[in-house]
Amino acid sequence: xxxxxxxxxxxxxxxxxxxxxxxxxxxxxxxxxxxxxxxxxxxxxxxxxxxxxxxxxxxxxxxxxxxxxxxxxxxxxxxxxxxxxxxxxxxxxxxxxxxxxxxxxxxxxxxxxxxxxxxxxxxxxxxxxxxxxxxxxxxxxxxxxxxxxxxxxxxxxxxxxxxxxxxxxxxxxxxxxxxxxxxxxxxxxxxxxxxxxxxxxxxxxxxxxxxxxxxxxxxxxxxxxxxxxxxxxxxxxxxxxxxxxxxxx
Amino acid sequence: xxxxxxxxxxxxxxxxxxxxxxxxxxxxxxxxxxxxxxxxxxxxxxxxxxxxxxxxxxxxxxxxxxxxxxxxxxxxxxxxxxxxxxxxxxxxxxxxxxxxxxxxxxxxxxxxxxxxxxxxxxxxxxxxxxxxxxxxxxxxxxxxxxxxxxxxxxxxxxxxxxxxxxxxxxxxxxxxxxxxxxxxxxxxxxxxxxxxxxxxxxxxxxxxxxxxxxxxxxxxxxxxxxxxxxxxxxxxxxxxxxxxxxxxxxxxxxxxxxxxxxxxxxxxxxxxxxxxxxxxxxxxxxxxxxxxxxxxxxxxxxxxxxxxxxxxxxxxxxxxxxxxxxxxxxxxxxxxxxxxxxxxxxxxxxx
Numbered sequence: 001x002x003x004x005x006x007x008x009x010x011x012x013x014x015x016x017x018x019x020x021x022x023x024x025x026x027x028x029x030x031x032x033x034x035x036x037x038x039x040x041x042x043x044x045x046x047x048x049x050x051x052x053x054x055x056x057x058x059x060x061x062x063x064x065x066x067x068x069x070x071x072x073x074x075x076x077x078x079x080x081x082x083x084x085x086x087x088x089x090x091x092x093x094x095x096x097x098x099x100x101x102x103x104x105x106x107x108x109x110x111x112x113x114x115x116x117x118x119x120x121x122x123x124x125x126x127x128x129x130x131x132x133x134x135x136x137x138x139x140x141x142x143x144x145x146x147x148x149x150x151x152x153x154x155x156x157x158x159x160x161x162x163x164x165x166x167x168x169x170x171x172x173x174x175x176x177x178x179x180x181x182x183x184x185x186x187x188x189x190x191x192x193x194x195x196x197x198x199x200x201x202x203x204x205x206x207x208x209x210x211x212x213x214x215x216x217x218x219x220x221x222x223x224x225x226x227x228x229x230x231x232x233x234x235x236x237x238x239x240x241x242x243x244x245x246x247x248x249x
Numbered sequence: 250x251x252x253x254x255x256x257x258x259x260x261x262x263x264x265x266x267x268x269x270x271x272x273x274x275x276x277x278x279x280x281x282x283x284x285x286x287x288x289x290x291x292x293x294x295x296x297x298x299x300x301x302x303x304x305x306x307x308x309x310x311x312x313x314x315x316x317x318x319x320x321x322x323x324x325x326x327x328x329x330x331x332x333x334x335x336x337x338x339x340x341x342x343x344x345x346x347x348x349x350x351x352x353x354x355x356x357x358x359x360x361x362x363x364x365x366x367x368x369x370x371x372x373x374x375x376x377x378x379x380x381x382x383x384x385x386x387x388x389x390x391x392x393x394x395x396x397x398x399x400x401x402x403x404x405x406x407x408x409x410x411x412x413x414x415x416x417x418x419x420x421x422x423x424x425x426x427x428x429x430x431x432x433x434x435x436x437x438x439x440x441x442x443x444x445x446x447x448x449x450x451x452x453x454x455x456x457x458x459x460x461x462x463x464x465x466x467x468x469x470x471x472x473x474x475x476x477x478x479x480x481x482x483x484x485x486x487x488x489x490x491x492x493x494x495x496x497x498x499x500x501x502x503x504x505x506x507x508x509x510x511x512x513x514x515x516x517x518x519x520x521x522x523x524x525x526x527x528x529x530x531x532x533x534x535x536x537x538x539x540x541x542x543x544x545x546x547x548x549x550x551x552x553x554x555x556x557x558x559x560x561x562x563x564x565x566x567x568x569x570x571x572x573x574x575x576x577x578x579x580x581x582x583x584x585x586x587x588x589x590x591x592x593x594x595x596x597x598x599x600x
Binding site: 018021061100142 | 484
């Protein structure tokens with residue numbers, strides 16, 4: 001049986017050390033790479049296509065969660081972190097297990113055998129359809145959006161987002177220097193964009209309030225928001241109510 | 250509620266003096282009623298008002314009972330009117346019975362009584378109203394002062410609690426990640442693991458033991474912060490370095506305990522956590538015109554963070570400064586060219 005090819009992604013050296021040490025005793029696991037930040041982790045994972053990844057969450061440049069959001073072929077993931085508030089989300093992202101630091105060796109080996117079973121059985125890692133239907137987190141609003149364009153990874157600062165448009169299972173993010181497609185739900189953005197800046201004006205549109213130039217009536221009981229850029233977006237009746245509340249007019 | 254007059258000797262004296270005035274008034278009115286000054290028109294008012302005064306003292310109890318609880322204004326008023334009618338009647342009867350006993354042998358009593366009866370009843374009602382008003386005045390004044398002292402107590406309690414709350418809480422992520430490093434070091438470098446456990450213990454002891462808000466010296470604050478930064482250096486290795494420039498004269502200046510820790514925690518959270526480059530945290534302390542200037546700065550990656558901080562760390566420090574020093578301390582923050590700087594000004598004479 002082929003070895004399980006494994007990558008460790010963690011920004012703290014002692015944290016990588018202990019995983020490496022625990023894995024050293026297992027014969028069928030081969031560590032093919034170690035990375036200390038999200039960007040290099042993502043790059044290494046897509047080039048080496050490992051079977052298993054130990055993934056920290058809080059890391060420079062890209063968080064573990066953001067890495068998973070833009071990964072196309074997902075290996076089996078075991079999250080290792082001290083941030084227990086991410087546990088729920090990690091399972092939604094189809095992580096096979098979630099190790100809270102510091103973890104006991106027994107607990108670690110359990111997680112590895114769970115992962116090995118999944119890899120050996122060839123069970124396909126489910127596609128992330130609907131998995132990013134996140135529970136609202138107690139943390140602050142998102143500050144950047146990570147998107148993939150071909151093989152390049154771009155970080156769009158939320159400051160530059162003009163509006164978000166629903167497109168089937170994806171959302172189109174219209175920002176200051178173009179637009180980008182991302183697999184994510186409108187609900188996620190409704191709950192995680194800064195609420196004082198963005199309003200959901202329609203089932204398919206969340207718009208930055210400051211981008212709205214004027215609101216014009218359109219047919220009966222419907223409205224259209226005209227943006228500063230001249231683009232016109234439909235406003236539903238509920239959206240009109242949201243706008244009124246937000247702008248208090 | 251306690252009896253407002255009986256509980257206090259001074260009030261009791263004032264109470265009786267007030268009744269003397271009333272007696273004088275009454276004696277004047279009886280003089281007009283009866284037409285000539287007789288011994289009665291002096292002795293009777295004094296005696297009858299002594300009776301009424303005792304009666305009025307005991308009126309407090311039905312008064313307090315009537316006003317207890319959630320009774321409507323109408324039912325209170327009705328109760329007060331009934332009490333008034335009963336007490337005035339009782340008083341008139343008592344006067345009629347007792348005064349001839351005390352001053353026997355006065356033949357004109359019947360005539361005198363008849364002539365002054367309406368004045369007597371009228372003044373009884375007037376005095377009853379006066380008594381009730383006095384009691385009301387007393388109750389509202391007491392409520393007011395009680396409310397004020399309650400508010401003052403509450404305010405100091407809130408301030409104390411707030412100070413405690415604002416005291417830097419040890420970030421659980423710091424603790425668990427450090428413990429994870431220890432767990433790892435027990436395998437790779439047991440000596441270093443032991444050292445880290447000791448540093449962590451010392452840091453925690455300092456952070457947890459200072460329960461009261463007694464000011465500490467800058468020296469002990471800095472010693473403790475070095476422990477904290479040493480622990481973080483084990484986690485982050487080369488990614489974190491520190492630098493200190495401290496004027497010796499500042500070391501004994503007193504300041505709130507654990508005031509600076511959140512600022513370093515911030516530097517690590519927004520600097521080291523988010524950057525692949527090495528982050529340098531520089532601390533400078535110097536005396537300027539009676540103030541100690543503490544400057545903490547760090548470089549940071551200008552790429553936007555995944556989620557913005559809530560700013561609680563910094564605002565808690567600012568709030569603590571305000572609670573501790575009033576307007577006599579300040580904090581300013583700047584972020585320029587990839588360098589984040591916090592400057593604190595703390596009065597140096599607070600030794």
